[in-house]
Structure formats: C-alpha cells, structure tokens
Amino acid sequence: MDEENINTSFINLFDCDGWIITKNGKGKIQAAFCEQDETNIYEKTRHWKIQQTDHTKTDSFNLPPSEIGKTARFFLRDILDSDKKDNYFICYDIPYVNVFVCGTVISFFERYRKYSVIIDDGTSSIKCIVQKEILNFKKEFCSSDTNDHHFAEIFKEDKDNTFLQAASITRQATRNLISQVPTFEELELGDFRQHLQRCFRLINCIHTERETKIGVLGVPFDKGQPRVGVANGPDAIRKAGLIEQLASIHRKVNIKDYGNVTYEVNKEIDKHVPNMREYAHIACCNHELSKSVEGIIKEGRICLTLGGDHSIGVGTVDGHIKAKNEEVCVLWVDAHADLNTNKTSASGNVHGMPMALLASELSDYWPYLPGMDWQKPVISIRNVAYIGLRSVDSYERLVIDKLGITAFGMEEIENYGIATVVNMALNKLDPEGKRSIHVSFDIDSLDALEAPSTGIPIRGGLTLREGIHVMESVYKTGRLGAMDLVEVNPSIGTEQDVKRTVDAAIHIILSAFGYSRKGLIPKDAQLPLQTFPPTRQVIQ
Numbered sequence: 001m002d003e004e005n006i007n008t009s010f011i012n013l014f015d016c017d018g019w020i021i022t023k024n025g026k027g028k029i030q031a032a033f034c035e036q037d038e039t040n041i042y043e044k045t046r047h048w049k050i051q052q053t054d055h056t057k058t059d060s061f062n063l064p065p066s067e068i069g070k071t072a073r074f075f076l077r078d079i080l081d082s083d084k085k086d087n088y089f090i091c092y093d094i095p096y097v098n099v100f101v102c103g104t105v106i107s108f109f110e111r112y113r114k115y116s117v118i119i120d121d122g123t124s125s126i127k128c129i130v131q132k133e134i135l136n137f138k139k140e141f142c143s144s145d146t147n148d149h150h151f152a153e154i155f156k157e158d159k160d161n162t163f164l165q166a167a168s169i170t171r172q173a174t175r176n177l178i179s180q181v182p183t184f185e186e187l188e189l190g191d192f193r194q195h196l197q198r199c200f201r202l203i204n205c206i207h208t209e210r211e212t213k214i215g216v217l218g219v220p221f222d223k224g225q226p227r228v229g230v231a232n233g234p235d236a237i238r239k240a241g242l243i244e245q246l247a248s249i250h251r252k253v254n255i256k257d258y259g260n261v262t263y264e265v266n267k268e269i270d271k272h273v274p275n276m277r278e279y280a281h282i283a284c285c286n287h288e289l290s291k292s293v294e295g296i297i298k299e300g301r302i303c304l305t306l307g308g309d310h311s312i313g314v315g316t317v318d319g320h321i322k323a324k325n326e327e328v329c330v331l332w333v334d335a336h337a338d339l340n341t342n343k344t345s346a347s348g349n350v351h352g353m354p355m356a357l358l359a360s361e362l363s364d365y366w367p368y369l370p371g372m373d374w375q376k377p378v379i380s381i382r383n384v385a386y387i388g389l390r391s392v393d394s395y396e397r398l399v400i401d402k403l404g405i406t407a408f409g410m411e412e413i414e415n416y417g418i419a420t421v422v423n424m425a426l427n428k429l430d431p432e433g434k435r436s437i438h439v440s441f442d443i444d445s446l447d448a449l450e451a452p453s454t455g456i457p458i459r460g461g462l463t464l465r466e467g468i469h470v471m472e473s474v475y476k477t478g479r480l481g482a483m484d485l486v487e488v489n490p491s492i493g494t495e496q497d498v499k500r501t502v503d504a505a506i507h508i509i510l511s512a513f514g515y516s517r518k519g520l521i522p523k524d525a526q527l528p529l530q531t532f533p534p535t536r537q538v539i540q
C-alpha cells in the first residue's frame with residue numbers, strides 16, 4: 001500500500017486531525033498521522049503521513065519526556081471482542097494527557113468525558129486501575145500549563161505507585177497487542193471505515209450500566225401453524241422469571257410489562273384468501289399487535305414481543321416501522337426463511353410467510369388481502385438479513401437468489417464463524433450505524449437439542465452460545481429497537497425439554513438487553529472496604 005492510496009482513503013474516514021496506528025509487516029508500529037497546520041484547518045483535504053516507530057521494546061515510561069506523548073497516543077484502540085481484524089489502534093488527536101490507558105483499558109475524559117471505559121482484554125488479569133481521585137488530580141493538572149516534563153514528574157512522585165502499576169500493566173498489554181495488530185494491507189481499506197465506525201459505536205456503549213427501557217408484550221397466538229401450545233409461550237417465559245431477570249441485569253434497566261395482546265376476529269374475511277390458514281385471525285391479531293408495538297416504541301421503549309408463532313412478525317415489524325417513521329432494518333434469526341406466499345406455500349401455514357408479506361419487492365406476488373389494508377409491505381428486502389437458515393423451501397430459495405437477499409445459513413456460520421457473520425450482517429444492514437434494528441428471533445434457529453420445544457425443530461442449528469453472541473452484538477450497536485422471541489411451545493416435549501427451551505429463550509433475551517457474560521462493573525462503585533473490625537488479622 002503506498003502512501004498516496006492511504007491519503008485518499010483516509011480523507012473519507014476522518015473529518016478532523018487524527019492518528020491511525022497499526023503495524024507494518026515486520027511487526028513494528030506504523031503510525032499514519034494527519035499533518036494539519038493552523039492555516040488550512042477548514043480545508044477538506046487532509047494530508048496523512050506514515051511514521052515508522054519501533055515500540056516493541058519500548059518502556060514507554062522511561063522515554064524522554066518528549067516521547068511520552070507520542071507513545072501514549074499509540075494506545076488508544078478498540079479492543080472489545082476483537083477478532084484479528086478489529087485489533088487496530090486508533091487515536092483522534094487527543095492530547096496524551098487526556099488519554100488514560102491501562103492495559104487495553106482506555107479512559108479518555110476530555111472529549112469523551114461521559115465514557116470512562118473500563119474493560120479488561122480477557123487475556124490476563126489486566127484491570128483498569130485509574131481511580132476517581134487520580135482522574136480528578138489529572139484533570140487539575142491538565143488544566144494547568146501542561147507539558148511532557150510535568151507528566152514524567154507525576155510518574156516519579158506517585159506515592160502509592162498507581163501510575164507505576166498502570167505503566168507496567170500497560171507495557172505488558174502493549175506487547176500482547178502489538179503482536180496482534182494487523183498491517184494496513186490486512187485491514188483492507190474497504191472494510192476499514194466500518195471497523196472505525198464500529199469502534200466508536202462500541203466505545204459509546206461499553207458502559208457498564210446503560211439506560212435501557214423495555215416494553216414487554218405477549219402475543220398468545222398460535223393460528224399461524226397447526227400445533228397447539230405455542231400460544232402459551234409468553235406466559236411460560238414470563239413464569240420462568242423473565243421480567244425479574246431482566247430487571248436484575250443492572251439498575252438502569254427499566255421494564256414495563258404491557259400484558260398480552262387481545263383482538264376480535266372478523267371471520268368474514270377468511271373466505272377470500274386461498275391457502276392461508278386461519279387468515280382472519282392472522283389479519284386481526286397482527287393489526288392489534290402492530291398498534292401495540294407502535295405505541296410501546298413511541299413511549300421510548302425497546303419493544304420485546306413474546307410469541308406466539310412467527311406469523312406475528314408481520315405486526316411487530318410493521319409497528320416498529322410505523323413508530324420510527326424511518327428506515328428500519330431486520331435481522332431474521334431463523335431456521336426457516338418464512339418467505340412463502342400463499343401461492344408457493346406447501347403448508348398454507350402463515351408462520352412460513354411473514355417475511356414475504358413484509359417485503360415490498362414481493363408485493364406483486366400477493367393477491368388483495370382484505371383486512372390487511374393497515375399493513376403496507378414497506379420494508380425493502382435489502383434491509384433484511386437472515387442468520388441461521390437451514391430449512392429453506394425451493395421457492396424461498398428462488399426468491400433469495402433472485403432478489404439477492406443477505407442470507408447467512410449454517411454453512412456460512414461454519415465457514416466464517418458467528419462473530420464474523422453477525423458483523424457482516426450488521427454492516428450490510430446498518431453500515432452507518434444509524435438505523436433502528438429489529439431482531440425477529442425464532443427459537444428454532446437454535447439446534448433442536450438446544451431448543452426442542454418448538455413446532456418445527458431442526459437439527460444442525462445454532463448453539464445457544466451462537467444465539468447469545470448474535471444478540472450481544474446487536475446490543476453493542478445500541479440500536480436495537482424491537483425484538484421478537486417466537487415459536488416457544490411449552491406443550492411439546494418433556495418437562496425438561498420445555499425448561500431447556502424456555503431457559504434458552506431467556507438467555508437470548510437477556511443478552512439482547514445488556515446482560516454480560518463477562519460480568520458488569522458496577523458504575524462508580526469501589527470495592528467496599530471493611531470498616532470494623534479493621535482488616536483481616538494475620539495470626540502470628
């Protein structure tokens with residue numbers, strides 16, 4: 001990659017000065033920085049220069065003062081859930097005194113005052129040891145006439161060694177990290193922009209406790225498929241303690257249970273639509289559902305809808321779109337594509353049709369549907385991605401190919417791994433990180449061993465871990481607008497099967513709303529000291 005190339009690509013990446021740090025092929029740190037002089041600050045063109053620096057052996061805190069700033073800049077990076085490609089350092093031109101680094105932990109308290117990020121990288125016991133007093137102390141220091149020399153002095157004078165500890169942790173982590181940073185070539189510039197966007201998206205939402213308002217809505221509906229019991233899904237999930245478990249994720253989760261959707265059926269409309277079983281129920285229930293979802297989202301909550309069979313996806317997505325009044329994207333996590341029309345469906349079960357009812361590209365393939373005038377097929381199939389497919393009917397396959405639908409079946413998950421698949425799906429759906437995301441999660445996307453109590457269980461599916469990973473990734477975007485969890489049928493299988501399925505559903509839901517498998521750090525909390533008796537006695 002020559003310098004010219006980088007110049008042009010980086011212009012699009014940033015609209016302010018900055019550094020991008022990566023390494024070259026020989027394992028040395030390579031920094032591209034934007035050289036900007038005061039006079040042309042408003043000029044659009046940025047000039048990026050590449051600098052080679054060998055920081056592999058650097059003891060950053062023994063550097064001459066003038067080098068310290070340079071070194072510190074190298075540490076700012078995104079580390080969350082990093083696979084190889086995400087391991088880059090990135091730094092806007094934040095003066096190093098405002099960048100606080102411990103290991104992979106970054107806390108910058110000037111520009112991003114709100115986001116004091118505290119994480120460890122999972123590879124060792126790297127912890128953030130930046131304490132509040134020190135941050136305050138540093139802040140005062142920063143406001144005075146700051147220079148590198150002063151900064152070096154602080155390290156020396158630090159009586160309780162906090163900075164020294166931080167320094168040694170940082171060195172250790174830096175070594176780890178340097179070995180993982182990709183080269184510019186590896187980063188494929190095409191993807192790079194998205195990595196950066198994700199980086200900032202992640203930084204914005206790493207928060208230990210993020211305000212999360214949830215509205216729970218049950219839809220005890222089973223008319224989209226023939227098996228009894230799926231209407232009891234919402235109550236089985238609630239009875240297993242969903243609401244309590246959601247509430248205990250952390251203090252800032254705020255839940256309101258809106259109870260179950262009820263509707264009146266207009267049997268008249270049934271006669272007119274061939275090969276859509278229980279059509280009247282479908283139309284009437286989804287109408288009420290759409291209105292409820294719209295209302296909940298308009299109240300500022302993420303709507304969590306508990307199904308019911310998957311035909312209710314029509315109402316939930318419709319309500320979501322109406323509430324947002326802007327483009328919404330849909331992640332359909334399912335073993336099935338649910339893309340049949342009444343013409344192509346072999347079963348006539350509407351739970352195999354919701355995606356086809358929603359997609360604007362398929363509107364010509366439907367007859368007039370009386371009682372469905374409230375629902376316009378407003379979502380473009382370009383805004384839909386599938387994850388988990390493994391039971392796709394032949395016409396559905398035709399549609400997927402014909403319309404070029406983003407579909408990650410089990411094969412792709414095997415080839416790329418779930419982390420890459422979710423990233424690809426989210427980047428495709430929401431490249432700018434602006435859209436509200438709707439996840440329609442059919443429990444049958446999970447392997448039949450993980451979730452046996454469902455109408456059409458299919459082997460060879462997602463593990464629960466993969467399902468959780470999908471939802472954790474969605475949570476991290478901070479853009480989840482609505483989620484459906486459908487097709488849990490407590491009348492299928494043994495008591496153990498039901499428990500396993502309901503448990504899986506709850507795990508999936510919790511991870512969508514911020515439950516962290518890594519644990520959550522209590523915000524602003526200190527490890528409580530014993531006050532009396534004073535401390536543990538060492539017995540001589």
Ligand SMILES: NC(=[NH2+])NCCC[C@H](N)C(=O)O
Nearest residue numbers: 310336340347349351352393
């Ligand atoms: N969400 C579901 N479980 N869908 C199953 C659909 C099965 C089949 N493709 C059908 O159309 O009948």
